[in-house]
Amino acid sequence: MSLDACAGLVERGDPDRFRTLLAAPLEARKRLLPLYAFNLEVSRAPWLTEEAMIAEMRLQWWRDVLEEIASGGQVRRHEVATPLSDVLDPEGARRLDALVAAHRWSCYRDPFEDEAAFTAHIAATGGGLMAVAARTLGAADPAPAEEAGFAAGLAAWLLAVPELEERGRMPLPDGRPAAVAALARDGLARLARARAAQSSLPKPARPALAPAWRAGTLLRRAAAFPARVADGTLPESEARKRWGLLVTGLTGRI
Template sequence: MDFDQDLNACAELVERGDPDRFRAAMAAPVAARVTLFPLYAFNVEISRAPWVTEEPLIAEMRLQWWADALAEIEGGGVVRRHEVVTPLAHVLDAEGARVLAAAVEARRADAAREDVADEAALDGYLADTGGALLWGAARALGSRQEARARAVGLRLARANWCLGAAELQRRGRRPFPRMEAAAVGALVARWQDDRADLDEAPSKPQRLAELCAWRAGAVLKAAAGDPASVMEGRIGGSEVGKRVSLALRAAGIGRVA
């Protein structure tokens, strides 16, 4: 299987498993997609690894497989043949592999079926998953705006956490430290107001990496205004609204969420 086939496999995986990031990648120039699709496919794989089995030990083994793959990329030697790992090795250097390793480590809490202990622990998890992924993507595209990338990634992860809270409950997880609607609303309102490290104007590669966060602000606003919708899985927005919002962001119009 050649690189183009691997890249197509990554794109198909992202399309099935992460439609929002798939749309964002497709809104980017073709050259950027070569970088984004392997990174986003990696994220799909580690995100679902803890959930494809009810056995925590097997879930842990699946995550360790990805940790070992990143270690091979970091080491610069022979890297295992895999439709995601192989193209990922083409877009990551050693430091990029170390950035993404934090996301794998954070997912071990999912494998262990751990509930959120407190707000600080939840934010740490979201920073190590969403923040690390967006910084890894931005860095691979040529950005050096780490603080901004991690802040936007955290903001997106917070929005996605709201979108996925009802499913987490269905799977037996407690997504928030306090599950009362008022407490959830207060937390999300703080998330919505937090714009630390977002004042710096994004460079071109940074802006491309941030396309995936095009609707984070709208999701957080909706969740803060109606926290019951978070717990009941009623937030998300219309498909038409999503496409229009992304088109405007790709054209450089509108504020980063």
Template structure:
């Protein structure tokens, strides 16, 4: 499952982009029907570009300018305008104009990132993850044919994945001068409280996805990694400053097993 699918043209390029920049969601997308993967790779690439707005900017205003650029790219595509010249904006525009990606969901993802730039310290982590990773999980499910009854569960699973990923990345975030934990809290206990909240969200999400069709299971597969990431934080030896490193074989195999079974 490590190989990038042999897709022609822009699809193959986006697959490689997704694999490099978001290997978790890339692996999950491999368990989607083949005809939907190009759309999912475009969504993954778009999410990465939103996430890197902060990394590529030295101050919040510059990040907001980058996010505005993507807002306008989505709005222009929805209006049928020619795509912007960008390795992600072009394929993204094609998916929007073909009706395979929902502009409203993409704009909601932009708004979630904008909220991070304007009030990260004032907005709880779970709320920020719900507006970003949660919205993305729901849009992934919609692309794969999940019904409206699954949207709450997918948002909960996506939020839990976002919390787990953030806790997994605490050392890297600290190196960037960022601290996503609640202010004035003891870091280890604050992280453990967030992990427990994330596991509760994940449990609720799994109940809500009991009837998720097998073709849409890829939308929920990041929850497999969320469960493992959050459980690690609750281990007695875990410390916030531990570097996470790349995913191990156990994480990848857990996703693959769930994907092959078609059940989350």
């Protein structure tokens, strides 16, 4: 299986993340594309059906793939699973299993139990993916990537709030403006810690942090104007968005 299928999936389904790869070295792209394609397949799996049991089965299929990778056994042939098995070690597979498990939330209409459950969800999805990406690129301590991934995941989640509500979900433990602003400030604090520690990552691992390029702008807007989260006006202008990506691509800084 080639990486072409992974590249096509990410370019069509996750264009912002795909654009961050354009400035990355070729070897980094080869290792990150399977991870990003996996993340895309898992994140959209629960939304392909209205039947919760079928959605759970789709997620379980990916958990079985990760178990095959973690155990060192033969991995089923698949356009994403096969290249994923080439770049993922057992520890990475176990970490991604927590990511898949977190996406079970999307199979149902139950709200998060509390803020701690919401935080754990963002940590497992956004933080988990970026931490594994950094480890895949050689980071011995992926903590800065985990913090940056949480911030990026939270920003993406706040962008998705109107759509999630339209789909009958309750995406926030507390949707009042003050609570939303507090969530955004927490994300900004995590992003600041990631930025402060970014230079501690080995240079080959730094492209893993690039998908956090929008997080600062979006979280600052959410902290200052939390009502924009619910009304769908959180996104920055297209010009500001392109500028942010350009700066990250040129400097390597998030």
